[in-house]
Amino acid sequence: MACGCPSASLRVLLGATIWAMGVGGASVESQMGVGGASVESQMGVGGASVESQMGVAGALVKEHRTTSKEQEYLEEEYHVDESRTAAGVDLENNDLLASLLRMQKVLSGIEGCDTRLQHLWRDVTAQRLTLERLxxxxxxxxxxxxxxxxxxxxxxxxxxxxxxxxxxxxxxxxxxxxxxxxxxxxxxxxxxxxxxxxxxxxxxxxxxxxxxxxxxxxxxxxxxxxxxxxxxxxxxxxxxxxxxxxxxxxxxxxxxxxxxxxxxxxxxxxxxxxxxxxxxxxxxxxxxxxxxx
Missing domain, CATH: 3.10.100.10 (Mannose-Binding Protein A, subunit A)
Structure with a gap:
């Protein structure tokens, strides 16, 4: 019967999704962190390959030019980018979770098909009893x-x-x-x-x-x-x-x-x-x- 209202199974599915978002946020973030390290590793390997093509002499000159202060600056910038990436992932998860919670609140205020059928049967029964008395x-x-x-x-x-x-x-x-x-x-x-x-x-x-x-x-x-x-x-x-x-x-x-x-x-x-x-x-x-x- 198509009654144009959300079913109980839809509410259950939505609740399960919200629960998964709450539990899985840390997992998503950890996976992103692991992925970032993997990307960084691959980039490091690629950089070494490029430096080898530039020649050993060029690499040695670049190494001498990089002071300890510059090295600290690069490491600081790397950690800032990593924090921004993690914060971006958390922000997307929070927005999605908030949207799902709003949807759950809306659906909880709408009568389901089973409730409408119960009310309809109650009204039909009351009308039948009234007609019998008349x-x-x-x-x-x-x-x-x-x-x-x-x-x-x-x-x-x-x-x-x-x-x-x-x-x-x-x-x-x-x-x-x-x-x-x-x-x-x-x-x-x-x-x-x-x-x-x-x-x-x-x-x-x-x-x-x-x-x-x-x-x-x-x-x-x-x-x-x-x-x-x-x-x-x-x-x-x-x-x-x-x-x-x-x-x-x-x-x-x-x-x-x-x-x-x-x-x-x-x-x-x-x-x-x-x-x-x-x-x-x-x-x-x-x-x-x-x-x-």
Whole structure:
């Protein structure tokens, strides 16, 4: 993942370089000193060779002309040049070390990729929890509305694209699979809710007319609340879901499956699936006053 920030390995490499500069400065200086002596030695050998070419007599005359005072001056000048060379090497090393230390200080103030990812994951988790709370609040409001509509329907007739059948007013989006929550939101956009029929036998007859040849299941408007100490399955209007089919009255299982589905290819029996990870077909329902088939 390219996040445009220095990695931890870069910081480690920089620290190792700084340490090497601090320890290796003396070594560099000693190597420069040894190199200077070597150069001087080579120059001495070269000078002797030149003097030999000039002749032995010329060399002897030059030797006599060089007084002891001049010799001391030359030796002093040599030691000064040697000190300047060593000081120049130290100055370059110090400048480089200072630059590296400044770079390390700058990098230490910049967030690394690992830190940014941790902050991003923390924010995503917080937003997810907030959305879950908002979703539960919306569903509670929809549950209250479903109870009112079940007891006192306000619609006078079944609207399109809903159809009367199976003891109610239903609509099934063909070949569309969603999670339980997404399916309920889709129904809500139509002014309806997930199917929570009053007559299960008639609703089974309706399912046989809309089921396709594909294998799958239908989400229904019934689930259990996992936050309860003894969760039970209930329809969205508050009625206890029980007695309608196999596994219809058992408590919430330990694996977290708490949404009711109908298995159209298994005699329209009921099962429970995970609400968030499972995707299935669904049926929407609108409660209609004095509905006649």
């Amino acid at each position: 979703q539960e609040e919306v569903f509670l409001q929809m549950d209250r509305h479903a109870k009112i509509q079940f007891e006192h329907p306000t619609r006078q007739k079944c609207p399109e694209p809903f159809q009367v059948g199976g003891g109610g007013c239903f609509y099934h989006p063909q070949r569309v699979k969603k999670t339980w929550a997404a399916a309920r939101y889709s129904c809500g956009k139509l002014g309806a809710d997930l199917a929570h029929p009053a007559n299960i036998t008639s609703f089974r007859d309706y399912i046989t007319t809309v089921v396709s040849g594909d294998w799958g299941f239908f989400f229904l408007g019934a689930r259990a609340d996992p936050k309860q100490e003894f969760p039970v399955y209930r329809w969205l209007d508050g009625r206890i879901f029980g007695g309608e089919g196999r596994k219809s009255s058992e408590s919430l299982t330990v694996d977290g499956d708490f949404c009711v589905v109908m298995l159209p290819h298994s005699w329209q029996e009921f099962e429970h699936k995970h609400c968030e990870t499972s995707k299935g077909w669904y049926v929407c329902e609108v409660k209609v006053k004095n509905l006649t088939q």
